[in-house]
Amino acid sequence: MSEEQKRLLETQLWNIANILRGKINANQFQDYILGFIFYKYLSEKMEAHANKILVPDGIGYTQIDETSADGKEYLEHIREDAINSIGFFLKPSDLFKSLAEKGNAKQAKDDDAHESAGNFILEDLARILKDIEKSTMGTESEEDFDNLFYDIDLDSGKIGRTVADRNTIIVKIITALNAIDFNLGDSQGDVLGDAYEYLIGQFAAGAGQKAGEFYTPQAVSTILSKIVTTGKSRLKSVYDPTCGSGSLLLRVAKEVDDVAHFYGQEQNRTTYNLARMNMILHDVSYHDFTIRHEDTLERPQHLDLRFEAIVANPPFSAQWSANPLFMNDERFAQYGKLAPKTKADFAFIQHMVHQLDDNGIMACIAPHGVLFRGAAEGHIRKYLIEDRNYVDAIIGLPANVFYGTSIPTCILVLKKCREFPDDILFIDASKEFEKVKNQNVLRPEHIDKIAETYRDRAVIDKFSSTASLEAVKANDYNLNIPRYVNTFEEAEKIDLDAVALELRELDKAMVETDRVIAGFCGELGISAPF
Missing domain, CATH: 1.20.1260.30 (N6 adenine-specific DNA methyltransferase, N-terminal domain)
Incomplete structure (x- = not known):
């Protein structure tokens, strides 16, 4: 077709x-x-x-x-x-x-x-x-x-x-x-599957605030998918702990020749049904996917498994119980602190890290606050960097690319076995977009630039840089991107002598103009206006 x-x-x-x-x-x-x-x-x-x-x-x-x-x-x-x-x-x-x-x-x-x-x-x-x-x-x-x-x-x-x-x-x-x-x-x-995805996207665009419950914009999904499939043509498993309609899982499959098994969990029943339909409609055999309906943080369904690739777009700064009993949960115990009750972002990250295989890679969306907020979140962030050295890259995305929220977001890339363990890659892609009506859209050239920069670990002026672990430590484990990627645009130098000369020329021209107008007024027998 x-x-x-x-x-x-x-x-x-x-x-x-x-x-x-x-x-x-x-x-x-x-x-x-x-x-x-x-x-x-x-x-x-x-x-x-x-x-x-x-x-x-x-x-x-x-x-x-x-x-x-x-x-x-x-x-x-x-x-x-x-x-x-x-x-x-x-x-x-x-x-x-x-x-x-x-x-x-x-x-x-x-x-x-x-x-x-x-x-x-x-x-x-x-x-x-x-x-x-x-x-x-x-x-x-x-x-x-x-x-x-x-x-x-x-x-x-x-x-x-x-x-x-x-x-x-x-x-x-x-x-x-x-x-x-x-x-x-x-x-x-997968023609019908692609058309189905198109419809889901159209519904998400019209659903406003509710869209975040079931859909990640295709461009963002593609970036995550390209990252977790870097250097791979096949995956044993891919997992999304907040899978929504399943579109992110299916997008990963488009970047490789084969995915042996898809795993996901979704709390919303309606969206859970949509995810299963989406899988089947994309011709994924019922043998090859396992989607479960439950709250991922409170009642995880795949806790005994480890995954080669993990992708996720968890709800931003969601509330969770933060029950002290979770300090005995193997997902959180080693950190010594739980994510705040009003901001579950790091709880989702900790959950994914626990489920990540030793040779795996995870890429998840999060609000910028996870990069610099202190207290318990600062403690967890420090542990991931200093004690585990799992943070591989931080990618800043443009604002207003998600349905229902205009806040800027970032992608956190984590690995348990990093090829470049001495530094962290920072990418500032906040200006990589095209404005379409009231939404910012990442085009294929923006997606490719981000993915290739990650893959090559390239340092590009005003776009990307690497920071040593010592530099991150010196910044008290604050991962805010402007600390590491200098996007400052120096103001254009002004030649004051040239400006003065231009003003003098303007004065001369005005005197000449006044003289011509005065002549016209004399011919007409009226008073000049100056």
Whole structure:
């Protein structure tokens, strides 16, 4: 599929999403649109898988008679194979296109001679979504599909005052989606997955403050991904402790040939569902990802594992319990202090450091305060630098690149086994952006400059420098970037003699101008204005 066709698909999906615009707000209607796209994807994947199985029989999946003995035998065989291979099962009559055909079938005119928008499908749709989840019960994929469609509330008055109103809206969306070819057999790449990512980004842009709960801007995700894959073509594992929609994990996969397993944890249930859908829709097998729903700091789900790459965009300065019992937690005990209750930034960093493999690398987003705040945070920062020497690089990003906040942020890069253990690299990329409307955007050239500077550990005037550990110690372990990267622009020198000469010339010109004006006034017989 060409880039033009890909853009067309994105536009088509966004136009369908706009069917609900004005009825409910962006962070609510995303649940319906993304959920229905996912249902269509599962249907097309199911049909394609079944058709391959049925090639020797010379029939297609939708040709099976579900009521006959032979048909039931076919379905049972296909069900067993589908559960093992793709992790779920759908009957031919429950495929997306079958539901769309039913919903779009025009009913006879009623007594008032008004034509209905279509057949009633809400009950069928609710049952089908439940049946998809039920098909995985007792299997390896059960946890990946459990309550996956929980947030699609077909009884909500927000999408229609009456049942008939709701049915009309849903039929309209299902019919419009059914007309789009997802082209799952395209070998050119993850086209539908990219379009899905585009939609998630569009919803994030319209969700304001809530966007930080589920989406990291693609440009920032790309920088993190390029950093943690430096020098690698394959990863055994990648982990995001605050994975949101899973977009950051999936972005890492685009930088290497293969990621053996994806791990993530997400506290928000709706976003957790979105992350699982996003993984499956990007054709990541249920065998190859483990996403868990829990509070990462309070109830970590992967604590016994160590990861080769860790990426994260934790909530900025979030609150957490800071329970004194955590001083006995292996993630925090060695530091001697806990992150403040009102600023969990370092708690997330400590958690990630604990989960990082000895040969691993982690890159996480944080507010600038983590670089210089004192008290417990200063103590933790000193421990990471002086006692462990894990801090590899600090990268300052432009302000206003995240949805919902305009504060400047930074990337912390940490390694347990550093190739350059005697210094820390500092990059000031705060001016590397293009202003687009009210948002600052990092373009590919900005991303490449940051990633290449990190990779080459290059020292560039007014952009990057390295600071010895002794220099950092002399600054009392303050990592504020301006202390190490001099971005001062010397004011242009002013030639006062030239300015004086220019003023004298102006005075002469004014005298001449006054003389000419006085002459004109004399000719007109009026007084000069000076």
